[in-house]
Amino acid sequence: MSFDPNSSFLFILAAIVIAFVVAQSVFFLMRAYRHGAAIGMDKAQLKKTILSTAVFTIAPAVSILLGILTLSKFLGIPLPWIRLSVVGAITYELPAATSTATALGLSLADTITDAKAYTAIAWVMTLGIIPGMIMIPLFLKKIQGGIMKIKNKDGKWGDLFMTSLFLGMISAFLGMVFTDVRNGLAGWIPIFVLLFSALIMGVCGILIKVCKMKWLETYALSISMILSMVFAVIITPLIG
Amino acid sequence: MNTTYNDKSHFYGRIWILTALFMLLSVPVVICLYYGAWPEGTAVLKGLLGVAPIFWTVAVIEVFTYGPMLGTGGSYLAFVTGNITNIKAPAALNAMENAQVKPGSEEGEVISTLAIATSSIVTTLVIAVGVLLLSVLTPVLNSPVLKPAFDNILPALFGGLAVVYISKNWKLSLTPLIFLLLFYIPASNSRQIQFLLYIILAGRRVDFSGGGKDYV
Numbered sequence: 001m002s003f004d005p006n007s008s009f010l011f012i013l014a015a016i017v018i019a020f021v022v023a024q025s026v027f028f029l030m031r032a033y034r035h036g037a038a039i040g041m042d043k044a045q046l047k048k049t050i051l052s053t054a055v056f057t058i059a060p061a062v063s064i065l066l067g068i069l070t071l072s073k074f075l076g077i078p079l080p081w082i083r084l085s086v087v088g089a090i091t092y093e094l095p096a097a098t099s100t101a102t103a104l105g106l107s108l109a110d111t112i113t114d115a116k117a118y119t120a121i122a123w124v125m126t127l128g129i130i131p132g133m134i135m136i137p138l139f140l141k142k143i144q145g146g147i148m149k150i151k152n153k154d155g156k157w158g159d160l161f162m163t164s165l166f167l168g169m170i171s172a173f174l175g176m177v178f179t180d181v182r183n184g185l186a187g188w189i190p191i192f193v194l195l196f197s198a199l200i201m202g203v204c205g206i207l208i209k210v211c212k213m214k215w216l217e218t219y220a221l222s223i224s225m226i227l228s229m230v231f232a233v234i235i236t237p238l239i240g
Numbered sequence: 241m242n243t244t245y246n247d248k249s250h251f252y253g254r255i256w257i258l259t260a261l262f263m264l265l266s267v268p269v270v271i272c273l274y275y276g277a278w279p280e281g282t283a284v285l286k287g288l289l290g291v292a293p294i295f296w297t298v299a300v301i302e303v304f305t306y307g308p309m310l311g312t313g314g315s316y317l318a319f320v321t322g323n324i325t326n327i328k329a330p331a332a333l334n335a336m337e338n339a340q341v342k343p344g345s346e347e348g349e350v351i352s353t354l355a356i357a358t359s360s361i362v363t364t365l366v367i368a369v370g371v372l373l374l375s376v377l378t379p380v381l382n383s384p385v386l387k388p389a390f391d392n393i394l395p396a397l398f399g400g401l402a403v404v405y406i407s408k409n410w411k412l413s414l415t416p417l418i419f420l421l422l423f424y425i426p427a428s429n430s431r432q433i434q435f436l437l438y439i440i441l442a443g444r445r446v447d448f449s450g451g452g453k454d455y456v
């Protein structure tokens with residue numbers, strides 16, 4: 001059988017997987033909303049959470065779409081679409097495809113035509129990202145139990161522990177911004193963008209607190225992200 | 241926390257995530273069967289060796305880091321829908337911050353799950369629309385003018401998010417930020433350094449056992 005990485009069969013397979021992901025999301029969304037209302041949480045707050053998250057998600061989702069476009073030149077649309085809708089992230093999928101293509105002596109610049117090479121890449125992309133899906137059902141309850149024990153023993157320490165986990169995570173990712181600083185001024189662009197984003201968020205914070213612009217809370221992160229992306233578009237040609 | 245709701249979240253979450261795992265593994269099996277093309281084991285092994293050691297380790301660390309932060313429903317959902325670092329975790333943490341609820345609380349569980357579910361649905365919709373309008377969107381998305389915007393999406397996102405948390409917990413932030421500068425600036429392989437940093441930050445637990453309360 002001739003092989004086409006954009007065949008109808010692969011698109012149907014992608015549609016089934018994506019429908020499953022949407023179904024799971026809708027299930028948990030409705031469950032959380034009903035439970036929030038049942039325990040007396042303000043329904044307006046719940047709706048505000050949904051709206052602000054929806055707005056915030058659009059720009060990063062477009063960057064995922066870009067990831068699919070990048071991979072589609074080599075792998076067609078359906079496989080990257082599946083992989084980036086279930087567990088995947090472009091930071092994993094691209095190295096996984098590159099690693100297997102290199103092992104098979106293929107170039108990522110040409111559309112894949114060999115079914116065996118395609119399935120090898122599909123397996124590597126799949127097997128590389130399953131540990132999280134195995135570990136969560138096995139250990140999540142135990143991890144939460146451990147956190148609860150810490151909190152029950154010393155509530156303040158428990159909160160500190162959670163905050164430090166997040167600060168650790170955010171520092172790890174902030175650090176990635178610094179990896180190109182030795183490549184001249186162009187390597188500093190991500191740092192300038194990061195600082196600009198922090199500045200815009202700070203201005204939003206002042207507007208919310210001092211000018212009582214409470215509505216801005218919902219969109220502050222989205223605004224700082226979008227304006228910083230615009231800032232990157234402006235400064236890159238000037239510096240790079 | 242309401243144990244009944246949380247226990248049920250674990251029950252439903254396990255069913256969903258294990259079904260997703262089965263489905264995920266079925267995808268390459270079905271493709272192999274349909275095309276009658278099973279790959280060479282050595283090709284898969286070689287490809288996997290290039291990425292698995294670091295990504296499997298990072299996955300383990302992510303489970304322990306994000307699990308408590310995202311809550312029960314949020315974790316079962318985020319670990320299926322993926323893109324945790326660049327979308328799901330920031331979405332959940334920003335939503336909890338705006339709603340003034342804490343991760344791990346019952347209200348935090350609700351808000352985090354709502355945020356992660358919403359961002360999963362919106363991401364899927366954006367991608368679906370993008371794929372349908374591919375011929376129209378490709379030149380726009382691939383334009384050199386917009387490239388820097390998407391190249392810098394993570395600093396654009398984390399700058400805004402970090403300033404909120406660091407300003408509120410600046411004393412607690414000092415150690416990881418110092419390590420960040422010490423390790424990242426001289427480094428060339430960010431992924432390996434990120435992994436190393438995770439270990440160090442996990443080790444921060446030790447810091448608190450002696451005088452954690454002094455940090456706030």
